[in-house]
Amino acid sequence: MMRNKFDATFELKFLAETGVFEGYASVFNVVDSVNDKIAPGAFKDSLAGCRKSGRLPPLLWQHEAQEPIGAWRGMHEDGHGLFVKGDLFINDIPRSKEAYKLLKENVVTGLSIGYRTKEFHREQKGGVRVLTKLDLLEVSLVTFPANELARVTGVKSLNDIARKFAACLDEATADIKDGITARRLNTSLRQAAADAQYKHEEK
Numbered sequence: 001m002m003r004n005k006f007d008a009t010f011e012l013k014f015l016a017e018t019g020v021f022e023g024y025a026s027v028f029n030v031v032d033s034v035n036d037k038i039a040p041g042a043f044k045d046s047l048a049g050c051r052k053s054g055r056l057p058p059l060l061w062q063h064e065a066q067e068p069i070g071a072w073r074g075m076h077e078d079g080h081g082l083f084v085k086g087d088l089f090i091n092d093i094p095r096s097k098e099a100y101k102l103l104k105e106n107v108v109t110g111l112s113i114g115y116r117t118k119e120f121h122r123e124q125k126g127g128v129r130v131l132t133k134l135d136l137l138e139v140s141l142v143t144f145p146a147n148e149l150a151r152v153t154g155v156k157s158l159n160d161i162a163r164k165f166a167a168c169l170d171e172a173t174a175d176i177k178d179g180i181t182a183r184r185l186n187t188s189l190r191q192a193a194a195d196a197q198y199k200h201e202e203k
Helices: 044-053 094-104 160-174 179-201
Strands: 003-006 013-014 022-027 035-037 060-061 063-075 079-088 110-122 129-144
Touching: 013 063, 022 063, 022 110, 044 063, 044 129, 063 094, 063 129, 079 094
Parallel strands: 035 129, 060 129
Antiparallel strands: 003 110, 013 022, 022 079, 060 063, 063 079, 110 129
8 A cells, every 4th residue: 555644733732842742643634735634533543553562653854764853652542633742852863953943943843644544435525535544654743744734833942931930939939928938939949940941051
C-alpha cells in the first residue's frame, strides 16, 4: 500500500523549555486539500499495535526518515482527535533545538501524519473520502501543511511561566497575615526564579 500524508489541525497546549509538548496531531472530520478526512476510531487498531510492541511512531522533521528530532511519549484517541505528547531532544540533537526555536517564533507551525490507508469509504455528497482505518507510520513537524488549519496555536516559554508564577506569588503572600514573613517569602522565591532564568539563559 502507498504511504500517504494528512495535515490536520494541530492544537498545541503546552511547550516547556525542556522541549516537552502536547496537543492534537489530527482532528477528526476535517477535510484536507485532497478531499480526505479522518473518522473517529481510525487510529484504534494502529495504536493498539503500538501498545503491544511498546513502540510509538517516530517524531520526524518534515517527514524525513533520516531526521528524527525527538520521541512521542504518549498517543491516544479521544472524541476530538489524535492526542499526542512529544519530547524534542533539544539538548542532544541540533535540529531539535532549531525546531523548538522555530516553533517559539511561530515560523514552523504545522503538524502532519504519515500513514497507510487500510479502510475507507466515499461520501455521496461531495465525494469526500472518509478514512476509517489507518496504519500510523510517523508524525512530523512541517513548514507547509496542506491544510491551512494545521497550525500550532500557541507556545508558552519560560518567561510566560515566570510571569504567571509571580502573579500567583503575589496572591499567596497577600493572604499571609505576618507581613515580614510574607515579604521574606516573596523575596526568596523571586530570587530563586531569577536564578533559574539566569542559569537557563547561560546554556
